[in-house]
Amino acid sequence: MEEIARAYLLTSAGDADLALRCVIADALSDLLESDRRARERSRLISRGYVRGRDG
Numbered sequence: 001m002e003e004i005a006r007a008y009l010l011t012s013a014g015d016a017d018l019a020l021r022c023v024i025a026d027a028l029s030d031l032l033e034s035d036r037r038a039r040e041r042s043r044l045i046s047r048g049y050v051r052g053r054d055g
Contacts (some may be wrong), residue, residue: 005019012018 008023009016012022014026
């Protein structure tokens with residue numbers, strides 16, 4: 001965790017406020033991507049289930 005914090009601080013030229021904002025933005029982006037992937041998997045599974053029942 002310390003290494004991640006250091007990396008964000010380096011990227012933001014030592015600006016802790018900016019580093020925190022970047023961490024939050026990245027976390028939200030990852031969360032949205034994870035949610036999108038879960039919905040896609042669910043859709044594919046449901047679609048496969050329906051196709052399996054038809055055939």
